[in-house]
Amino acid sequence: MRCRLLLSALAAIATAADPPVATSYDYIVVGSGPGGGPLACDLARAGYPTLLIEAGTDQGDNPTYADMANFNEAANDDATRWDFWVKHSDDPARELKFEHMTWDSGDGTFYVGLDPPAGAKQLGIQYPRAGVLGGCAMHNGGVCSLPQDDDWNIIVNKTGDASWEASKMRKYLKKIEKNDYLAAGNADHRYTGWLSTSTSDATWAKNESLPMTKILKEMARLTGQNPNDTANLVNRDILGAYTNKDELTSFFSMVQHADKSGKRSSPNNYIRATLADPAKYPLTVMLNTLATRVLFNTASGSTPVATGVEIMQGGSMYKADPKHVPGSKGPLVQLAAKREVIVSGGTFNSPQILKLSGLGPTAELKGFNITVIKDLPGVGEQLADNYEGSVLGLGQVPVDGGLITMMFRTNATAPTKKRNIFTWCGAFSFEGFWPGFPTYYGPNQYTCAMVHMSPKSQAGSVRLRSADPQDVPDINFNFFLNNGDRDLAEMVEAGELLRKAWQAAGAPVLPFKELHPCPGTNAGANCTDASQAEHYKLQAYSHHASSTCAIGADDDPMAVLDSKFRVRGVKGLRVVDASSFPVVPGAFPVLPTMMISAKAAEDILADAGTR
Template sequence: MRTEFDYVIVGAGSAGCVMASRLSEDPSVSVCLLEAGGRDRDLRIHVPGMLGEILGSRGNNWNYYTAPQLHLDNRRLYWPRGKVLGGSSAINAMCYSRGDLGDYDDWAEAGAEGWSAMEALHWFKKSEDYSAGEDQWHGQGGPLGVTKVFKGHPATDQFVKAGIEAGLRRIDDFHAGSREGIGVFDTTTRDGKRCSAYTGYLGPSVRDRSNLTILSGAMVRRVLVDGTSVKGIDAIVDGEAKELLAKREVILCAGAINTPQLLMLSGVGPAGHLSVYGISSVIDLPGVGENLQDHLDISLLAQSEPGKTIGYSLQSMGQMALALGEYAISRKGLMTSNLAEGCGFAKSQEGLEKPDIQLHFLPGYSDRHGEEKFIGSNGITLHACHLYPASRGRVRLGSANPAEHPVIDPAYLSGEGDLEALIAAAKLIAEIARQPALAGYVDKWLYPDNLDRTDEQWASFIRARAETIYHPVGTCRMGRKDDEMAVTDSGGSVYGATGLRVVDASLMPSIIGGNTNAPVMMMAEKISATMKEA
């Protein structure tokens, strides 16, 4: 096996697939992409309507848990993260959302130069293959299939109507101008199938490039650092220890959890913390692992008449069997739905510059990450999350053993105003749920058992029930060199190191106001283009 390349990329998720695809466009450049997980052969990955099955599966997954959360009844929250070619883009809900364009201006003002709203928009369009065609806000012909969904499940249509009855306006395109309102998600699908970063950016014609090597089942243990120069990586490949050398750069695309863990295992991070585990400090960077942010989500679940929504009643199972047959024949019908169809953005209080609450609606049960199946029943789920939390957590080593999970502490609800904003979010979805349009889908409330609650009761419900909605970011943030907590410059190059770069969600200085998958691919588009121009 070849052991020397121009670029060695760690992690074949949303960023790594983009980087491998774009850098290998130059036939004179050799690229190696490593993924700890396996191939994306699981059928459930590719059929959008099987979202609940793939997300609730313990396969293709790192199966992380947080540290006990003080403000969430000391619960340890489950954090599924993709461990498969495509990373989390292979197991997510396929919701295409860019955040608020103003979020990127905030990055630039915070020291991440070159990340303004208009610059970000250019790279979003570059990545996109929009089913409704190119316009001011969308691109066509890019690797990432994005499908405009004009009509969802009947229950989703009623959710949108209920939002309008509650005072929100209908939004047909959440990426064109103001997005405050309610509608349905665009989805990262193409021709009725999931379009992950792997299937979108590393299709057969790209995978067959002679200058691109893709290694799955490759567990990277550390980055090889000589002084301040990075030489390559140490990994277990097919059960054997290998050193893969990088003539130009090692690029870490392992995500907001694995990337800081890998840096710290390699001696790059807060020196005092590394010494606890007997790891010699090579580059003292106190910001590695700090600044962890995530969207905390609360959901309301109602039971519906059997067969009326997607579920595990006898009536629904018959419908699903028919839907699978239709999908197998035509790639159409219910199984092309990402299930997380309904979307909305709203403000938790008057006077805010931009919406700070995001809504998700599913015409079925969505609880405990798909692990609870509610056999024999049907229902609906209304989600709401707080988009701009003040809480800041961290990722720390729990061991010097690369095979052991790091300590993940998002410090949920520790920031000022976060609990109050999530209470407002819960009250908003409760108000939508009360509207006449949804009455036909609510036989009784399960979680909570009623919607008439005081703020104190909502707070107790949140502490007992709130969960991640899968958007961890910020643990190797971009910033100015004189900012001691910045880990990289605005191009992802790690301060103090030569030949080491980070490209993934850990770069985000602050969390964006939406789902993080598309923004991570946008970031990789921009950084890879800058590297090719250098």
């Protein structure tokens, strides 16, 4: 049968009072982002009645979200924004040195900075997430890149499951991709999947008089590329299948999950297409619905079995939602899953849901009087993220040209032969996240932003504040806690290289007035390695959280999942989202998460005849 899309804010298909079309489904998927949304569609398309639960609304027709160029506005829009106020360390004094620390001014406004007004309440460091059909793929910048092979192979090494070998994972990219930027026939890609991928025009690189082209050529020289071939190198396929790709320092095209007209392509599109398909796939979507816990049968047999979920109905029920009304609560309803429950709430909410359901560290659960279903010490631990930073300055005139995208290895500090920095440079500013970001410094602004790949520390945590499912958990990334000096040295070396490349812009752009990390017009002389490392340590930001419900080995007490995404110690429950990765998957996790969603669907359907 064909089930309805419930409570769509734009389509107004149903009202808040409408009950679910059915009270029992084969599969219930919690969370419609890059992990859960496509998975629910795949299960329904295989013929299994599937319920997809989303706490937010449907903004698929809203240009703020549908047009990729509006991604900054989308991330700031309180129609979907969830504010997680996180910490970067356990040191309160260090936290207060973060230049974009955010405070509640007490008058309905935020203060961002180091000198809050009297009486302001410290909130923390903003980490925006999206409560919306399609998840964070509806408000991000859409950047697509692939993990390093080691990021896949580590799962093989931990679990012995050869299906995770890097050479075998590309098929999931090909399963989902609708390539809009390469001529048909490229065997490394697919042209008929649900996820459109496209690139922007890079013909500007042929104009050697542009300041950006001069910087481009200098970046090529500094990284061992051919400066005379940069106009071609900027079009190199970042999703290509290259021999020893992880050791390839090169410029690349900036691929986004958008079609060639600039329209965002995300799980939202796939969900809508599944609901509208004449095949009448059995997919039900419930919006404005907060999952509060997973339900278990503990009476029959020695192993608890997930039997469904409890939900709270109503809009803005979660306190991370800026529209949440204090004290508001919706009715609680229990829904049954005949086969499995799949939690795909993301790196913050998936461990929260598991803990509220009785799965997690025993001491933490007992501290909130939560009945322990299974002691899983790793739930909410090993939080990981890429470190991000930037070199930002102002030219004397605008730095004309396009966007430079490059992955490279810092020669002096990289621990292996593999690339460790993803950078993109252009006439923009990006310094992290805070209410109202980014700062516009005028037409002469120029930034090289960078993502540090393969961070050596993943010592963060997501822990409950209470047993109330509406509460936001306590999130501490513990940046640079382990081997931090090594990661910082790599970031400093990368920044130095990018700064050197700037100097090729020539007149009339020069001299650059650098804003950070080395303020001034003679930055190289005014800044030491130590001062730059201190800057990145205090001001690094992130938005690629992972690993709080990690896949791991049978004998690893911190492993939450097996290689088939099954939660250890119980039956009928899986977690499929970025929290599943043992390590941060490359430079941008959105595409890898959609790839593992396709893998999870394959694994679940293979098990469909068993419980």
